[in-house]
Amino acid sequence: MNIGIVCYPTFGGSGVVATELGKALAFKGHKVHFISYQQPVKLDLFSENIFYHEVKVSEYPLFDYQPYELVLTSKLVDVVRFEKLDLLHVHYAIPHASAAYMAQKILASKGINIPFITTLHGTDITLLGKDASFEPVITFTINESNAVTAVSESLKKDTYRHFRINRDIEVIPNFICFNEYKKIKNTEALKKSFAPNGEKLLVHVSNFRPVKRVFDVVKIFDIIRKQIPVKLLMVGDGPERHSIEELCRELNACDSIKFLGKVRDTERILSISDLFLLTSESESFGLAALEAMAAKVPVISTNTGGIPEVNIHGVSGFLSNVGDVDDMAKNALTLLKDENLFKKFQKNAFQQAQTFNIFKVLPKYEELYESLLKQKI
Ligand code: GMT
Numbered sequence: 001m002n003i004g005i006v007c008y009p010t011f012g013g014s015g016v017v018a019t020e021l022g023k024a025l026a027f028k029g030h031k032v033h034f035i036s037y038q039q040p041v042k043l044d045l046f047s048e049n050i051f052y053h054e055v056k057v058s059e060y061p062l063f064d065y066q067p068y069e070l071v072l073t074s075k076l077v078d079v080v081r082f083e084k085l086d087l088l089h090v091h092y093a094i095p096h097a098s099a100a101y102m103a104q105k106i107l108a109s110k111g112i113n114i115p116f117i118t119t120l121h122g123t124d125i126t127l128l129g130k131d132a133s134f135e136p137v138i139t140f141t142i143n144e145s146n147a148v149t150a151v152s153e154s155l156k157k158d159t160y161r162h163f164r165i166n167r168d169i170e171v172i173p174n175f176i177c178f179n180e181y182k183k184i185k186n187t188e189a190l191k192k193s194f195a196p197n198g199e200k201l202l203v204h205v206s207n208f209r210p211v212k213r214v215f216d217v218v219k220i221f222d223i224i225r226k227q228i229p230v231k232l233l234m235v236g237d238g239p240e241r242h243s244i245e246e247l248c249r250e251l252n253a254c255d256s257i258k259f260l261g262k263v264r265d266t267e268r269i270l271s272i273s274d275l276f277l278l279t280s281e282s283e284s285f286g287l288a289a290l291e292a293m294a295a296k297v298p299v300i301s302t303n304t305g306g307i308p309e310v311n312i313h314g315v316s317g318f319l320s321n322v323g324d325v326d327d328m329a330k331n332a333l334t335l336l337k338d339e340n341l342f343k344k345f346q347k348n349a350f351q352q353a354q355t356f357n358i359f360k361v362l363p364k365y366e367e368l369y370e371s372l373l374k375q376k377i
Contacts, residue, residue: 006090009038013287014121018091069095076103088116093124097141115146115372122284130162139163152306155284175361191272199229203273208238216279223329232257270295293353298345316349
């Protein structure tokens, strides 16, 4: 198949999933065309089957806001026509689904019929999408997509709850590709550099947005460090980082908390970590938790959204109510203080991650693509 993938190129989960999906499809022999405004961060390999088309928005003094969606639409029309794509798969509804819809109509006027699939990722539904400034467009384009997938049962339910949807939504969960994890070896020196005295290492990875409640991560850490020697690694960057660093100073915890910024190969950091903390207020899936589990790291998380579909309470980690930092700290201590229990959870976390192995999930997308190509649109 000749597939166009539209995604955000940044570190966000939707862009990572879209890129890994495209890479895996290319590996299986499909031709994959990525269309975005920058080369996706995880698009680190090129092969004869991978193509990248950049959407360039030129500055024009009339515009305070550049019309990205229109430029993307024109790019889609161009790439579909000249690369003879079979289908478009857009990740994150805003504004990719409406751009694909418009491109589809323009192409139809030229006698080219192409289906598009919209994959809903989370905040496009739970935060932004339901906002009145987006809602009519999102409702319309979800209903008009040729297929819609959601990354968890929870997100599917949220979509039906927030929008007037008159069609099926298929759940195809996020997945993990274990290749990069298998390559990691000799981590002792790295671990020692962060935990020179054998301290336990806690880790958090996110975009430091309010929805992640990163202050809770620091509060949990502050409770734990009063009981056992421990360090905290903060991976990622975003709008709340500065205030979180201020909280670390207020708590006199700067020596024990290291902000690593945007790390490309998070697997290396995860591989030296003991516990992953995910304190989100809302999370459609929690790809970061799955990545931790793939590195054999148990997860201490909230029980919101799709997280319980990924992190199993009492098996791969523990779940608590949003904001209950005492409970999350207690759960973390339970694991950190009991070596045998901790080892069992490490094993369970890895096993649970295997249920999301890309080899199990990729065929679901391929089947969906094939079924669409058989239909006349
Ligand atoms: O977490 C974010 O805000 C980034 C966002 C994205 O689309 O880049 O992540 C969402 O999609 C991920 C991949 O499907 C999911 O694993 C995240 O749970 C989801 N984030 C939220 O729902 C907050």
